[in-house]
Amino acid sequence: MDVQNWTFLIVGGTFALYIAIALRSRAGSTGEFYVAGGGVHPVVNGMATGADWMSAASFISMAGLISFMGYDGSVYLMGWTGGYVLLALLLAPYLRKFGKFTVPDFVGDRYYSNTARVVAVVCAVFVSFTYVAGQMRGVGVVFSRFLEVDINTGVLIGMGIVFFYAVLGGMKGITYTQAAQYCVLIFAFMVPAIFISILLTDNPIPQLGFGGSLGGEIGTRIAGGESVTLLDKLDGLHKELGFDAYTAAKRPMIDIMCITGALMVGTAGLPHVIVRFYTVPKVRDARISAGWALLFIAILYTTAPAVAAFARTNLIDSVSGAHYAQADGEKSVPQWFKTWEDTGLLAWVDKNHDGKIQYLPGKAVDGKPQFLNAGDGTPARGEHGERLIGNPTEGIPNELYVDRDIMVLANPEIADLPAWVIALVAAGALAAALSTAAGLLLVVSAAISHDLLKRVIVPSISEKQELLAARISAALAIGVAGYFGINPPGFVAQVVAFAFGLAASTFFPAIILGVFVKRANREGVILGMLSGLIFTASYIVYFKFMGGTPDQYWFGISPEGIGSIGMLVNFVVAFLVSFTTAPPPDEVQEMVENIRIPAGSGQPTAGH
Amino acid sequence: MATNGDKSRAEIYWQRNLRILFALLAVWAAVSFGAGILWVDWLNQFTLPFSGFKLGFWFAQQGSMYTFVALIFIYTRLMSRLDREFGVDEG
Numbered sequence: 086m087d088v089q090n091w092t093f094l095i096v097g098g099t100f101a102l103y104i105a106i107a108l109r110s111r112a113g114s115t116g117e118f119y120v121a122g123g124g125v126h127p128v129v130n131g132m133a134t135g136a137d138w139m140s141a142a143s144f145i146s147m148a149g150l151i152s153f154m155g156y157d158g159s160v161y162l163m164g165w166t167g168g169y170v171l172l173a174l175l176l177a178p179y180l181r182k183f184g185k186f187t188v189p190d191f192v193g194d195r196y197y198s199n200t201a202r203v204v205a206v207v208c209a210v211f212v213s214f215t216y217v218a219g220q221m222r223g224v225g226v227v228f229s230r231f232l233e234v235d236i237n238t239g240v241l242i243g244m245g246i247v248f249f250y251a252v253l254g255g256m257k258g259i260t261y262t263q264a265a266q267y268c269v270l271i272f273a274f275m276v277p278a279i280f281i282s283i284l285l286t287d288n289p290i291p292q293l294g295f296g297g298s299l300g301g302e303i304g305t306r307i308a309g310g311e312s313v314t315l316l317d318k319l320d321g322l323h324k325e326l327g328f329d330a331y332t333a334a335k336r337p338m339i340d341i342m343c344i345t346g347a348l349m350v351g352t353a354g355l356p357h358v359i360v361r362f363y364t365v366p367k368v369r370d371a372r373i374s375a376g377w378a379l380l381f382i383a384i385l386y387t388t389a390p391a392v393a394a395f396a397r398t399n400l401i402d403s404v405s406g407a408h409y410a411q412a413d414g415e416k417s418v419p420q421w422f423k424t425w426e427d428t429g430l431l432a433w434v435d436k437n438h439d440g441k442i443q444y445l446p447g448k449a450v451d452g453k454p455q456f457l458n459a460g461d462g463t464p465a466r467g468e469h470g471e472r473l474i475g476n477p478t479e480g481i482p483n484e485l486y487v488d489r490d491i492m493v494l495a496n497p498e499i500a501d502l503p504a505w506v507i508a509l510v511a512a513g514a515l516a517a518a519l520s521t522a523a524g525l526l527l528v529v530s531a532a533i534s535h536d537l538l539k540r541v542i543v544p545s546i547s548e549k550q551e552l553l554a555a556r557i558s559a560a561l562a563i564g565v566a567g568y569f570g571i572n573p574p575g576f577v578a579q580v581v582a583f584a585f586g587l588a589a590s591t592f593f594p595a596i597i598l599g600v601f602v603k604r605a606n607r608e609g610v611i612l613g614m615l616s617g618l619i620f621t622a623s624y625i626v627y628f629k630f631m632g633g634t635p636d637q638y639w640f641g642i643s644p645e646g647i648g649s650i651g652m653l654v655n656f657v658v659a660f661l662v663s664f665t666t667a668p669p670p671d672e673v674q675e676m677v678e679n680i681r682i683p684a685g686s687g688q689p690t691a692g693h
Numbered sequence: 694m695a696t697n698g699d700k701s702r703a704e705i706y707w708q709r710n711l712r713i714l715f716a717l718l719a720v721w722a723a724v725s726f727g728a729g730i731l732w733v734d735w736l737n738q739f740t741l742p743f744s745g746f747k748l749g750f751w752f753a754q755q756g757s758m759y760t761f762v763a764l765i766f767i768y769t770r771l772m773s774r775l776d777r778e779f780g781v782d783e784g
Binding site: 151156166173174175296316317334341346369373375376379380383386390678681682683684 | 703734745747753762772776782
């Protein structure tokens with residue numbers, strides 16, 4: 086069976102599984118729709134959280150990103166896992182004890198203010214849509230790459246699947262499909278990683294092979310007879326070609342600190358992750374569930390940097406100095422190079438006309454390569470048979486453009502794995518994208534039907550009406566997300582930094598103060614959230630949209646890291662204002678005392 | 694937790710809870726911001742035993758994450774014990 090048929094079979098099979106789960110877990114009440122009735126087993130919730138959290142970007146792009154960043158890529162690894170420690174220790178148990186449905190619920194009740202509630206709703210909706218547009222696009226891209234359907238058709242198929250289980254089952258449907266999606270995505274990520282590890286280091290465990298010596302089929306060839314560790318060889322290859330050492334830092338230390346901090350705190354403040362901890366039965370379950378979630382996430386996150394180093398070593402070794410055309414007795418590029426060139430993820434410009442690939446620091450092309458076509462519409466080819474491009478960067482000797490996504494997508498071919506593994510990677514990427522999209526859409530739906538409609542606009546609606554409103558807003562949210570997936574706004578990549586910065590500088594301090602500082606009051610937290618938001622947003626907008634340049638960064642802190650400072654601004658403002666204005670009312674202080682103690686956690690309630 | 698006698702006990706419980714948090718978060722910061730970032734160059738002169746990892750690099754791309762997982766499970770155990778001691782567990 087060829088790759089195409091395998092892909093149809095495996096992707097079709099997993100989709101049938103998700104639909105079957107959705108049919109079995111339809112939501113009958115708002116409690117089931119928003120928080121799965123609060124009856125999810127902590128291990129299942131851990132898996133669901135893992136799938137919820139690991140997006141198309143984690144699955145497809147992260148290893149590639151680290152591959153090109155080397156040590157600097159650690160900011161994603163530590164940032165996106167370290168946040169779970171904050172979540173487990175500082176947020177999850179207390180929010181579970183609080184026992185309502187959403188993050189704006191907590192902010193609104195704790196700060197006895199519908200203004201605070203609405204600010205939280207706006208932030209939650211903005212953060213979620215920012216994210217979800219990328220997921221829908223990811224679904225479309227995977228479909229087009231593996232099944233040769235149009236990207237837009239792919240987005241529509243993805244919308245249909247998510248519609249089915251999110252609108253029918255709400256959080257209950259999403260939870261159990263996410264648990265299944267976790268299993269699919271982790272299997273799909275690990276199988277190629279294990280094979281690559283064996284090929285390069287002769288060790289089946291990627292995390293160990295990463296620090297081991299070169300060995301195995303490809304590794305022995307790269308080592309060329311000497312006994313050398315993978316990372317030393319990689320650092321050596323980098324030096325030979327004039328790159329910075331793979332294991333050395335390139336960005337300023339303060340920037341690495343700030344980005345790591347912003348990602349950690351942002352992770353802990355993302356509403357679609359927090360809300361998962363409302364779904365377990367007890368406070369104790371919320372604590373342990375965060376542990377399971379991080380364990381499941383760490384399996385992928387500790388493998389990704391190993392895959393990054395394997396792929397980087399293999400890439401440099403197989404293409405640097407290789408002939409593009411087959412040359413007898415001399416090194417020439419492997420077959421996968423040409424396959425991926427056809428998809429536009431690789432490009433080569435023979436700047437010095439020697440027919441060999443020079444892979445050196447600096448840009449090979451301006452932005453993404455623009456491939457030229459011949460008169461009859463087929464790709465134009467150069468003298469060695471390479472695809473010609475119209476925008477090479479002149480004056481820089483580097484001749485090779487590599488899209489970072491290739492590091493994961495091309496792995497099965499590089500390792501010469503069977504067709505079903507390639508199909509599995511497609512199913513895994515789809516599972517990652519769909520599970521994250523569904524979790525985000527539920528946050529949007531709950532923010533509208535519960536936080537706005539039920540708690541602010543028409544508190545008198547019945548539970549049945551609210552449930553209907555929740556289904557309708559979920560359906561509308563899917564429509565909007567699909568629209569952004571088909572017509573992606575050009576700024577999507579930039580606004581992801583925004584989502585984390587925003588979560589870090591608004592939600593996180595508001596929730597922490599709500600639990601740990603009894604004296605924190607309405608005035609303090611609203612002003613704190615607004616100043617954190619305005620500060621962070623201005624810095625990001627200035628550098629991302631108004632032409633600010635890196636030499637103007639404050640203390641070398643990039644827009645990706647500014648959320649850390651925004652968080653501090655929020656904390657300082659909230660403290661100063663809280664302690665100079667009236668303390669919160671007695672019943673709120675009592676509520677804080679109550680959430681600090683696990684005993685008496687009940688079913689989540691609608692709050693009226 | 695309504696009467697005054699209970700209240701002081703609730704305060705002691707909260708103090709103990711905070712102490713656990715500070716200790717665990719100190720380790721959290723030490724392995725990530727410390728070993729993974731601040732001291733990374735100094736640690737890189739050493740190699741992780743039985744491997745080819747430079748120690749600082751290993752903390753940044755592997756060790757910090759293993760520690761994070763362990764921290765949460767340790768936290769869960771410590772808190773369950775504390776809850777039982779103060780009679781505030783959920784049965």
